[in-house]
Amino acid sequence: MKRVPMRDGYGKALLELCAQPDNKIMVLDADVAKSTRTVWIRDQYPEHFMDMGISEQDMVGTAAGLALGGMIPFCSTYAVFLAGRAWDQIRTTVCYNNLGVKLGGAHAGISVGPDGATHQALEDVALTRVLPHMTVIVPCDAEETRKATLAMAKRPGPCYVRFGREAVPVVTDENTEFEIGKAREVRDGSDVTVIANGAMVYEAVMAAEKLAGENISVRVLDMHTVKPLDTEAVVRAARETGAIVTAEEHQLAGGLGSAVAECLATLFPTPMEMVAVNDTFGQSGAPQELMDHYGLNAENIAAKIRQAMERKR
Amino acid sequence: MEIKELKAIARTVRCDIVKMINIAGSGHPGGSLSAADLLAGLYFGGIMKVDPKNPDWEDRDRFILSKGHVAPVIYSVLARKGFFPVEELWTLRRFGSILQGHPHKQSTPGLDCSSGSLGQGLSITNGIAIAMKKQNRDVRVYCMIGDGELDEGQIWEAVMTAAQHKLDNVCAIVDYNHVQLDGTTEEIKDMGDLVQKWHDFGWNVIELDGHDMAQIVKAYEMAAAFKGKPSVLIANTVKGKGVSFMENDCNWHGTAPSDQQLERALMEIGA
Structure with a gap:
């Protein structure tokens, strides 16, 4: 069976979104663009990309401002540093204002492996799920991650998608149905x-x-x-x-x-x-x-x- | 508007602040009073481009109150500007009020963002400023920050972001009243030379007396004219300004005046 990292699906979807004419997409990263695959946006659509440096709280706040200004911002970094480090920003600035900030939590779960417990996000779904207005998506493979990311761009309000680092079996294809909120x-x-x-x-x-x-x-x-x-x-x-x-x-x-x-x-x-x-x-x-x-x-x-x-x- | 008229508006705003907080029975008078002249100048001195009849106008200038606990001052300014009836001010903090204890964008016409968890406003400001530049909109974004709030690390992350991206449509205002909840800013976390700090972080720094209306209007104009860097107004202010028994006293950071204290405060402000 073919194995592909889910983050590839995230990066592919962002490329598709940035390729659309007159799109309002902005992709923000916190100095891990190679890991999250947002480096693909940096290289192909630099005008849609901002590297915010190692400052996750500022990244989420800036994304909130971009959303208030009419853009569709995607924020990506490791899930621990997004849902964990920037939780208050996600709660009070993004969710309380009900802003269309799209969050991509990478390297989620135990399978990030050798980096150890500090980098293994095992709490991010709990942290995001309790927030009013928030949508929380955990796709099963790279293809579903791609579809989830595309769907998030269209969905109003805050959304969180989490995905792992490792190559995992691809169990869906481009014809498999995907709808947010539908098992x-x-x-x-x-x-x-x-x-x-x-x-x-x-x-x-x-x-x-x-x-x-x-x-x-x-x-x-x-x-x-x-x-x-x-x-x-x-x-x-x-x-x-x-x-x-x-x-x-x-x-x-x-x-x-x-x-x-x-x-x-x-x-x-x-x-x-x-x-x-x-x-x-x-x-x-x-x-x-x-x-x-x-x-x-x-x-x-x-x-x-x-x-x-x-x-x- | 003449300086004399702006001063009169600031006095009205100060009276609103103490009255609102007295009626509500809780709230933050000290930092509201120190910011009153700065916000009266911003909204009535021909600086902020806003339309009370069309609060969501896409090309309006934006104001983010990063120190969200001084909600009474922005509520008074928005009401006096005509965004909603002045009578609403007396419902502050009540169940069902359009005026929440800390700013809630969806509740109050004229608010550009909810705030209340300190340290976050400048990041939001930068984001709006970037969005406006991307869309070629001639919009300026103002952000008021408390000096105690500068303890928050995120502020300095955002300070670097604004400089990195040369956001000259950003104007930060530091309400430098030297008093935070537990004591003076020097006692708690001394910031040293604040003007030099912002300068070293790559900002255009304008220092001023935050209670001198002529200086306030001129500072906003200087900031708007400056290109290539974000601007910050380091406004020297007095916490509790205008009410002698509240001035420079951290105990008035978040305490409501009694009816007798309100009477004395209104007399001293003299609207």
Whole structure:
């Protein structure tokens, strides 16, 4: 299977946006343009690019001003320094003013690997999800990241998209449907539903294929939009399959699993298990080594599926 | 408008400030009073290009109140300019009011941005200034910053951004009243030679008496005429200016005057 880093999809989308005539796009980076792929904009559309230096708070504030002045600004840096370092700017200046600032959180999740815990954003979805007006997207591959980025440019108000550093399997193509706020059914099933996002979508499919051999029918939803959550798809899955497993490359508290639990607890209480990093920081290591260590893989998803099915009885 | 008339407007604004905060029972009189002349000069001295009948006019000049806690001063100025009825001033901080405790753009006609978390206004100002230049709009962007607010690191990030991009449509105003919430700026985080600092960061620096209306108007005009660099007005002011018992006292940073204190304050200002 072809493997491509999701950030390539982000960079490609920005190139497409900058190529449109009379566009209002401005791409801001905080001295990591090569990592986030916004260097492609710097090289091809320098009039649409600004390197703000290592000052994330100023970058987000400047983007807010650009939005107030009628532009469509994209801010990119590592997810920890965007959603974390500049959180107050995102809250009070971007979201309180309901400004169309588009945030690209790169190198998200544990899979950034050897850089260690300081650079592994495991809290960014929680941090952005609690903010009024904010849209939060966690795409599953490079192609979906491209579509998400294009969709963000059209969507009014603040948006956050997070993506990883590593090359991950490309599981969608240009014809795969993508709509913000609408879950994508990757695979139908009747015994249990895995609701996953990011690189965990592929792992969920692997788990489902494995369990098919044991006569367990697993539905997989790509819940790329954490906010606004597709509650209809969540409730339908709960009603039709009776058990839910969530899977994400993020802290358990406050992420996709929490969003799904909030939905089901109020609308359709259902046995549920969660695959996520559980209240611990990461560490240095090879990406796959870390994903395995923290249980962010098909094997652990399969184990949680069995646990969830036990609880159905 | 004549200097004499501008002074009269500033007195009206000062009376509004103490009255609003007295009625609300909370708010920030000290820094509102120190900024009153600077904002009266900006909005009524023929400097800011705005249209109260069309607050969202795309080619208007913009004003960002980075020190958002002095909301009463901008609320009074906007009301007196005709953006909304003066009676609204007496609803400050009340449930359902168009005048939130700190500026909220969507609530108040004439506000260009919400603010209240310190240190962020100059970055926003720069962003608007860049957007205006990109669209070839002849728009100036003003930003008022408190001297205590200069403790915030983001201000200095933005100071460098404005210089880097030669944003000569930016005019920052530092309300240099030397008093912040817990004490004097010298006691808490001494900034040394503030004029030299901004100069060294690549700005056109104009120092002035922030209570001398003729100097205020001239400083704005000098800033507008200066090309190639952003300008900053380092305005020497007195916290609580115009009300003797509030002047230079950090205890009046965020305290509402009682009815008796209000009466005395109004008498001293003498509208």
